[in-house]
Amino acid sequence: RPAAGSQPGAIPREVVVPAMPPESRAVGEWLAERSGGPVTLRVPQRGDKKALLETVSRNAAESLALHKMRRASDLTTRSRAMHEIQEALGLDEAPLRIESYDVSNLQGTHVVASMVVFEDGLARKSEYRRFAIRGLDGTDDVAAIREVITRRFRRYLEEQAEAESDPENLNGERRKFAYPPNLAVIDGGPAQVAAAARALTELGVVDVSVCGLAKRLEEVWLPGEDSPVIMPRTSEGLYLLQRVRD
Structure with missing residues (x-):
């Protein structure tokens, strides 16, 4: 994200990811430019870092599900959604x-x-x-x-x-x-x-x-x-x- 390097120390020397991105080298270089030093992308196979990554992924999934549930249950939002469909499809x-x-x-x-x-x-x-x-x-x-x-x-x-x-x-x-x-x-x-x-x-x-x-x-x-x-x-x-x- 563009704002990732806006604060000193915002980018760590090692970034743990669930899967290596297709252009991992370019991503690493982009992060290094903003951190002022080398940044390593790593997919942990075992140990504390793998457990931490699983916890972060689980928390992110739960947060997304909660956000979707709140968004779906809001009456004003639902009404706007149905009105937008009506307008877009000419109903x-x-x-x-x-x-x-x-x-x-x-x-x-x-x-x-x-x-x-x-x-x-x-x-x-x-x-x-x-x-x-x-x-x-x-x-x-x-x-x-x-x-x-x-x-x-x-x-x-x-x-x-x-x-x-x-x-x-x-x-x-x-x-x-x-x-x-x-x-x-x-x-x-x-x-x-x-x-x-x-x-x-x-x-x-x-x-x-x-x-x-x-x-x-x-x-x-x-x-x-x-x-x-x-x-x-x-x-x-x-x-x-x-x-x-x-």
Whole structure:
């Protein structure tokens, strides 16, 4: 960091790291210039320094988790995040309910799709669902996304029809898919988003917006668009989308 050498003695003669950085020589020279003497980068294998490094890493991870939890639980921050998503994606209303879909391969053969639910910017883990995808090539995640979206929203339409015929739910069946999201977030890019949008269109579902969040550059993709929506890296809206997807 630029401020590392601003105070005498701020840079020690030995810097302990968990793994050697790719340009360790350049880093060492940069630190030496600011410290006024040689600086050694070392990856400890045993002893007190290794134990100290593990303690520091654990403390840093706990601090980061606490920061994320505080950030996520703040009502004003969550409201701003949903408003930023609404503005960036051109939604008619803030996405109070967001569902995210991801496809993973288990042992290369079993394809499983996951559905994660956030309401008012908070995870609703009781609403999470998993779908076993059968009869598809484990590498065809586009077809898998289309299948899981079709299955989820077909169930929504079925349960919506049941609610209309039995509004008081006299039969006592739990309706697990009765509430549609304002926004469906797909883990992927244009191809996956197009597959999800096509599935919704075929079902006649018109009140659910779709976007994709590609991991590589954190680009937000909308159906039918040739270019992604670029949300600022510091955006609370992007942070919420990342939490939903991850």
